[in-house]
Amino acid sequence: MRVQDERESGDRPKAVFMWLWIVFFLQGMTPGFWMPALTNILIARGLEGWVAVAFVVPPLAAMFSPLIGGAMADQRIAANRLYAWSSLLGAVVLFAAFAALDAAWNPWWFVGLLGVYSLFSAPAWGFLTTMTLTNLPNGERCFPLVRMGATLGWMAAGWATSYVLHADTSPLAGYASAGVRLLGGGLAFMLPHTPPLGQGSTWQSRIGLDAFTLLKQRDHCVFFVVTALFSIPLTAFYMYAPELLKVLGDRHSTATMTIAQVTEVVGMLLVGTVMLRFRIKTVLLWALGLSVVRFGMSAYAGASGSIHWHIAGIVLHGVCYTFYFITAQVFLDRRVEPGLRGQAQGLLILVSSGLGPLVGALLCGWLRNHLVTADGQGWMVFWAILAAMIAGCCGLLAVFYQGTAGRNARV
Secondary structure, eight states: OHHHHHHHHHHHHHHHHHHHHHHHHHHHHHHHHHTTTHHHHHHHTTOGGGHHHHHHHHHHHTTTHHHHHHHHHHHTSOHHHHHHHHHHHHHHHHHHHHHHHHTTOOHHHHHHHHHHHHHHHTTHHHHHHHHHHHHSSSHHHHHHHHHHHHHHHHHHHHHIIIIISOOTTSTHHHHHHHHHHHHHHHHGGGSOOOOOOOOOOSHHHHTTGGGGGGGGSHHHHHHHHHHHHHHHHHHHHHHHHHHHHHHTTOSOHHHHHTHHHHHHHHHHHHHHHHHHHSOHHHHHHHHHHHHHHHHHHHHHHHHHOOHHHHHHHHHHHHHHHHHHHHHHHHHHHHHSOGGGHHHHHHHHHIIIIIIHHHHHHHHHHHHHHHHOOTTSOOHHHHHHHHHHHHHHHHHHHHHHOOOOOGGGTTO
16 A cells, blocks of 8 residues: 555656746747737737737736736635636637627727736736646746746747748637647646645735745845846737848748747756756846847848848747746745745736836837838837847846745845
C-alpha cells in the first residue's frame, strides 16, 4: 500500500503538469489566431480608422475584471472553476464578435462584443498562474516550463492563420480562436482543484481593492509603476509591428510575428535558472535594456527600409517579454502572502494588460497617425520615441527599486 501511495504521489505532479501545459497551450492559441492579424483584418475591410479603438477596448475591460476575478479566486470560488466557466462564456462572445465583423455590421458591434469577451478573458492568465504556482513544486523552475505551452500555442496559431487558414486578413482567424477557447474551457475541468486561501470581510476585499495595499511598499509601487509604463510602448508591437512587416514587403506577417514566440521558448528554458542566480532587479533591468535595443532595431528598419532589422527586433522581443513578465509573476508569488496572491496577479494584469495598453493604444495610435505618412515614411521616429520611453523605465527601476536583504536577497 505504501509503495502504491508513493507511486501515486509521484505521478500526480506529472499529471498536473500535463493538464496545465495543455490548457496553457490552448490559452496561448486563443489570441495567437486573431491578435497579430487584427490590424490587417480591419484594414482589409476598410476599417483602418478603427484599429486604435479595437486595441483600446480590451485593456479598458482589463481595468476591472482581473481584480474582481483575483478576489473571487482568493476568497470565494476555486480558481480552476473560475477559469473554466469564464473560458466557455468568453468563447461564445468572441465568436459573436467576429461574426458581427464578418457580416459587416456597424463596427461598434465588433468593438462592444470584443470588450465583453475581454471582461471574461482578462483574469484568465492570473487564474492559470495561481493554479500553477500553488499546485506544482519548485514553482520557479516549473512555471516557465508550463508557461511555455502558451508560447508554443501562440506560435502554432500564427502559423495556422497564415499557412493553413490563409486568414491574415479574414475573420476566420477569430472563429478559429473561439473554437480553441471553447476546447480550453472544457479541458479546464481537468485542472487541479485550487481552493481560495483568503477571506474577505468588506466589500473592498470582495472586489479586489485590497491589492492596492501593495502599493504602500516602495518596491511594489516602483515595480507596478514601471510595469505600467513599460506596457505603453509594448502595445505598439501588437498594433503596428505587423503593419511595418507588410509595408516592408512581408506577405505573411502573422506567421513572421511568431518568431518572437520561438525566442520566448528559449527565454522560458533559461529564465528559471537565471532567477535562481541573479536578483529580480537585475533580470528586470536586463529585460528593459534589451527592449530598448529591440525597438531601436525597428527604428533602423524604418530608416533603412530593411525588413531584416525589423525581424531581428521581433526575434529579440520574445526574450525581453519572457524575462520581464515571467520574472514579474514569480516576484509577486515570492513577496505576497498566500491569501492575496490572486489579487496581486490581478493587479499585475490590470497594469500590464489594462492600464498600460489602454494608454499605449491611444498614444501609439496618435503617434502612428501623426508621424507615419501614406508612403511609409516616419517609422524610424515612431519606434525611436518608444525606445526612449523604455529607456526611461529602465532608469526608474535602476534608481528607485531597492530589494530586500537576507533570506529574500534575490528579490
